[in-house]
Amino acid sequence: MRIYSGEKLCNKCFTKSIEDKVKATISKNRMFKPNDRIAVAVSGGKDSVTLLCILAKFEKLFPKASLCAVTVDEGIRGYRDEAVTFALEACRKLEVEHFMISFEDLFGVRLDELVNRLKAKGKGSNEVLSPCAYCGVLRRRALNVVARQAKADRLALAHNLDDEVQTILLNIMHGDAPRIARVKPVLEESHPLFVPRVKPLCEVPEKEIAFYAYLKKTEFQTIPCTYATTAMRNDIRLMLNRFEEKHAGTKYTIFRSVEKIRPALEAAEKEVFLQACKVCGEPTVSEICKPCEMLRRIGVK
Amino acid sequence: MRIYSGEKLCNKCFTKSIEDKVKATISKNRMFKPNDRIAVAVSGGKDSVTLLCILAKFEKLFPKASLCAVTVDEGIRGYRDEAVTFALEACRKLEVEHFMISFEDLFGVRLDELVNRLKAKGKGSNEVLSPCAYCGVLRRRALNVVARQAKADRLALAHNLDDEVQTILLNIMHGDAPRIARVKPVLEESHPLFVPRVKPLCEVPEKEIAFYAYLKKTEFQTIPCTYATTAMRNDIRLMLNRFEEKHAGTKYTIFRSVEKIRPALEAAEKEVFLQACKVCGEPTVSEICKPCEMLRRIGVK
Numbered sequence: 181m182r183i184y185s186g187e188k189l190c191n192k193c194f195t196k197s198i199e200d201k202v203k204a205t206i207s208k209n210r211m212f213k214p215n216d217r218i219a220v221a222v223s224g225g226k227d228s229v230t231l232l233c234i235l236a237k238f239e240k241l242f243p244k245a246s247l248c249a250v251t252v253d254e255g256i257r258g259y260r261d262e263a264v265t266f267a268l269e270a271c272r273k274l275e276v277e278h279f280m281i282s283f284e285d286l287f288g289v290r291l292d293e294l295v296n297r298l299k300a301k302g303k304g305s306n307e308v309l310s311p312c313a314y315c316g317v318l319r320r321r322a323l324n325v326v327a328r329q330a331k332a333d334r335l336a337l338a339h340n341l342d343d344e345v346q347t348i349l350l351n352i353m354h355g356d357a358p359r360i361a362r363v364k365p366v367l368e369e370s371h372p373l374f375v376p377r378v379k380p381l382c383e384v385p386e387k388e389i390a391f392y393a394y395l396k397k398t399e400f401q402t403i404p405c406t407y408a409t410t411a412m413r414n415d416i417r418l419m420l421n422r423f424e425e426k427h428a429g430t431k432y433t434i435f436r437s438v439e440k441i442r443p444a445l446e447a448a449e450k451e452v453f454l455q456a457c458k459v460c461g462e463p464t465v466s467e468i469c470k471p472c473e474m475l476r477r478i479g480v481k
Numbered sequence: 482m483r484i485y486s487g488e489k490l491c492n493k494c495f496t497k498s499i500e501d502k503v504k505a506t507i508s509k510n511r512m513f514k515p516n517d518r519i520a521v522a523v524s525g526g527k528d529s530v531t532l533l534c535i536l537a538k539f540e541k542l543f544p545k546a547s548l549c550a551v552t553v554d555e556g557i558r559g560y561r562d563e564a565v566t567f568a569l570e571a572c573r574k575l576e577v578e579h580f581m582i583s584f585e586d587l588f589g590v591r592l593d594e595l596v597n598r599l600k601a602k603g604k605g606s607n608e609v610l611s612p613c614a615y616c617g618v619l620r621r622r623a624l625n626v627v628a629r630q631a632k633a634d635r636l637a638l639a640h641n642l643d644d645e646v647q648t649i650l651l652n653i654m655h656g657d658a659p660r661i662a663r664v665k666p667v668l669e670e671s672h673p674l675f676v677p678r679v680k681p682l683c684e685v686p687e688k689e690i691a692f693y694a695y696l697k698k699t700e701f702q703t704i705p706c707t708y709a710t711t712a713m714r715n716d717i718r719l720m721l722n723r724f725e726e727k728h729a730g731t732k733y734t735i736f737r738s739v740e741k742i743r744p745a746l747e748a749a750e751k752e753v754f755l756q757a758c759k760v761c762g763e764p765t766v767s768e769i770c771k772p773c774e775m776l777r778r779i780g781v782k
Binding site: 353356357358415422423426434436437438440441443444447448 | 652653654655656657658659661713716720723724727728731734735737738739741742744745746748749
């Protein structure tokens with residue numbers, strides 16, 4: 181049963197309701213054009229495999245569109261290796277072309293090694309960021325590069341409603357409320373090397389994706405990342421789930437609430453002109469891009 | 482010890498630090514002019530009695546300024562009666578002129594009676610608001626009226642950092658994020674009947690006001706309101722305290738975070754022209770003001 185709406189659906193109606201919702205999110209936000217080549221970022225977890233399944237189903241209705249999957253191998257032994265097999269298996273079953281990129285090939289360093297360097301550097305220093313902070317920046321870059329290699333017009337990410345609402349609160353609680361402007365269903369930047377990102381699952385609660393995946397007997401990775409920290413995001417996740425239980429619909433309400441102020445925040449954003457990074461040539465707001473700066477900091481570049 | 486800053490202060494330095502912070506908030510936000518007549522809204526609770534004590538101390542440094550206290554008697558038996566005695570006692574000790582207004586005189590109904598009417602109306606209806614919703618609207622109106630009766634240029638409210646941050650999150654979680662624009666240290670409206678409101682304690686955490694009051698041996702009311710509901714605000718309060726304990730400084734960070742987006746939200750706000758309410762003549766955005774509309778709904782006017 182869907183508590184926030186009071187609906188009680190059979191399994192078939194439930195899966196249809198999820199697909200309808202994704203369809204509505206896509207059309208409302210004009211995520212795709214009929215002849216787009218769409219790259220789905222597939223990590224091998226339940227959200228991304230589910231997104232691939234749903235988009236593969238939709239793609240059949242658009243003969244001019246084409247779908248592919250992209251995966252980033254960060255180089256995390258005992259975690260990503262397994263996830264990649266789920267990603268590959270999903271693509272094989274759905275007959276979707278698959279592209280892979282690794283931190284090692286792109287940046288010359290696996291995440292495992294990067295973490296070791298961070299640990300060595302971190303002794304006696306407070307300035308070292310968490311592995312997740314590094315991984316997030318590098319993964320975003322890698323996804324953009326591999327999406328381009330796949331000649332994609334759009335990069336589809338599997339962020340769900342919970343992810344988006346967590347990010348909104350995290351920005352506020354981290355002191356960076358203006359960043360809310362960038363938590364949105366479609367992110368475009370005016371630079372030829374930037375592949376626009378879309379989030380077709382952004383209005384589906386995490387729980388419902390999990391149930392959809394269960395009904396569809398989707399196989400995906402279930403173990404968490406070795407380096408997953410018990411950071412603030414996790415506290416926010418727990419808090420939101422507690423609120424949702426007591427005040428059904430809280431997550432949706434926050435999502436809609438922030439939609440109302442996003443235009444004002446976007447209008448106030450300084451227009452950013454992306455330029456080519458002096459080191460790697462990728463689009464960036466400053467002289468040297470964030471990934472290059474991070475890699476320099478730990479002595480890779 | 483103040484965890485978020487790592488300071489460890491003796492009692493004397495602690496009370497000075499609170500007074501300095503209030504001073505800084507006042508001057509940064511230009512809350513008062515040297516010859517202002519300031520009405521402090523004193524309910525009799527720890528925050529408002531403390532604000533009165535601190536402003537009475539400051540007032541001595543500004544010979545042209547004058548201070549008075551205003552209290553609203555909502556008509557809550559076994560709660561407000563006691564609080565009023567604390568308010569009166571504080572004014573007597575500090576030699577501050579005191580003005581009082583009651584819901585009964587102003588609206589022709591005590592809150593106790595209003596709650597009974599709500600209960601009678603509420604049977605079988607979902608549309609009835611909580612007593613707190615009614616009381617909040619009517620109390621704000623009453624404060625504006627009594628501040629005017631006291632010929633005040635400014636109405637000083639004792640909202641603390643916790644109150645402000647709770648209100649911010651409450652607005653977001655209730656689906657009304659644009660209202661964040663109105664949660665601010667100084668609220669002015671361009672209408673001659675509106676007394677501008679200022680919040681000199683808005684950067685002081687609730688806990689520190691409590692400790693200040695304890696050190697100053699301030700006497701205040703401690704029992705909670707009879708009608709206080711266990712509404713969402715209370716859940717948000719608990720959640721914020723839990724976060725503050727784990728991530729010291731969270732409340733400040735949220736306050737500062739939202740400061741960064743407030744100008745954008747204010748710029749996007751439609752300019753509101755206040756007009757005179759057709760029933761009572763008080764300033765309002767619509768034909769009939771909220772208090773009059775509420776009183777009509779429960780059959781008082």
